[in-house]
Amino acid sequence: MLSLLEGRRIVVCAGAGGVGKTTTAAAIAMGMAERGLKVAVVTIDPAKRLADSLGLEELGNEPRRVEGDFEGELWALMLDSKRTFDALIERLAPDAATRDEVLANRIYQQLSSAVAGSQEFTAIAKLYELDQDGDFDLLVLDTPPSRNALDFLDAPGRLSGFFSGRAIKMFLRPTGLLGRGTGVVFGLLERLTGVDLLHDLSVFFRALGGMIDGFTERARRVGALLSDPATTFLIVTAPRHDPVEEAIFFHRKLVDAEMPFGGLVVNRLHTVDSPDGAADLEAALGGDLAGRVATSAHELAALAAREAASLELLRTELGDPPTIVIPELDGDVHDVEGLALMREYLFG
Ligand SMILES: Nc1ncnc2c1ncn2[C@@H]1O[C@H](COP(=O)(O)OP(=O)(O)OP(=O)(O)O)[C@@H](O)[C@H]1O
Ligand SMILES: [Mg+2]
DSSP: OOOHHOOEEEEEEEEESSHHHHHHHHHHHHHHHHHTOOEEESSSSSOOHHHHHHTTTSSSOOOOOOOOSSSSSSEEOOEEEEEHHHHHEEEEEEESHHHHOOOOOOHHHHHHHHHHTTOHHHHHHHHHHHHHHOOOSEEEEEOOOOSSSSHHHHHHHHHHHHHHHHHHHHHTTTTTSSHHHHHHHHHHHHHHOOHHHHHHHHHHHHHHTTTTHHHHHHHHHHHHHHHHHHHHEEEESSSSSSHHHHHHHHHHHHHTHOOOOHEEEEEEEEEOOOOOHHHHHHHHHOHHHHEEEHHHHOOOOOOOHHHHHHHHHHHHHHTSSEEEEOOOSSSSOHHHHHHHHHHHHHHO
């Protein structure tokens, strides 16, 4: 891990859902804090008990310091997408009046919840913000549990695509949607619902219109940050068929997008000691129980063999990259002790 992180300021832990991205990200951050760096980990929907043990509260979109015996400092934050999106508006708005107008706008509130809900964009927006602030030696980014890890790579492009797209331009044209006929419809709606939708819409698009260039530029810089040589992507995976397929696909996309792939973390590998000694089992446990134990041992051996084959396939497909293997641990990793165990495997 230390050689993978040499000279890096940003580590992105990506991979399929449920493979251990969040715990890996937290354990990496912990390991580097112990080595004297000031590290922040940006977690996304951590399991409640892990969040509790890191002292993360529901609200609070800013890093908090984690108590512990670190030579450096460990900070953690739980991504709050809506707040990150609002912070982006605050930074891009040309003046306080526009900012307030947008933040108070009902259309914005609905849209930002929907867009922010996808998390991919806000995760990197937050990363960018922290990088700009420059308070940390190392930023470790967990990625959202999207079904397809690629959404994460596409997010900046999609957002700037939306803001520079035809739909929004049409709204911005003076005669666009807000022509006379529609005015009548909106007027009727207002009488029926008491909501001045037309006003909300026009404020929304007028105010946001002035920020399109800012958004596009921001998306471009976020893309540049992800491709920077000081950034590295670790692909976290479990040694099973589906996550391995996804890891192979994601790796290909990373290479195509010229983003810096650092290495593999293969999590939750099952291993078995050689399953001999059936005779001893029978002597110790008696026929019936010994038989059942032997069956489980065989099943475990078969699982371990399948996983070893998946791992082999993955390493071959990715051209034998640096690989760290973490075994299946006893019980969930939900507290600082659990993280410390993960960290042992990650840092050797
Ligand atoms: N090596 C391990 N041994 C045992 N349990 C593990 C191991 N690694 C992770 N876990 C457990 O697996 C679960 C999923 O881990 P985690 O939340 O880190 O995955 P994730 O990739 O972030 O998931 P999501 O895609 O939902 O965000 C957690 O309950 C965690 O404690
Ligand atoms: Mg997670």
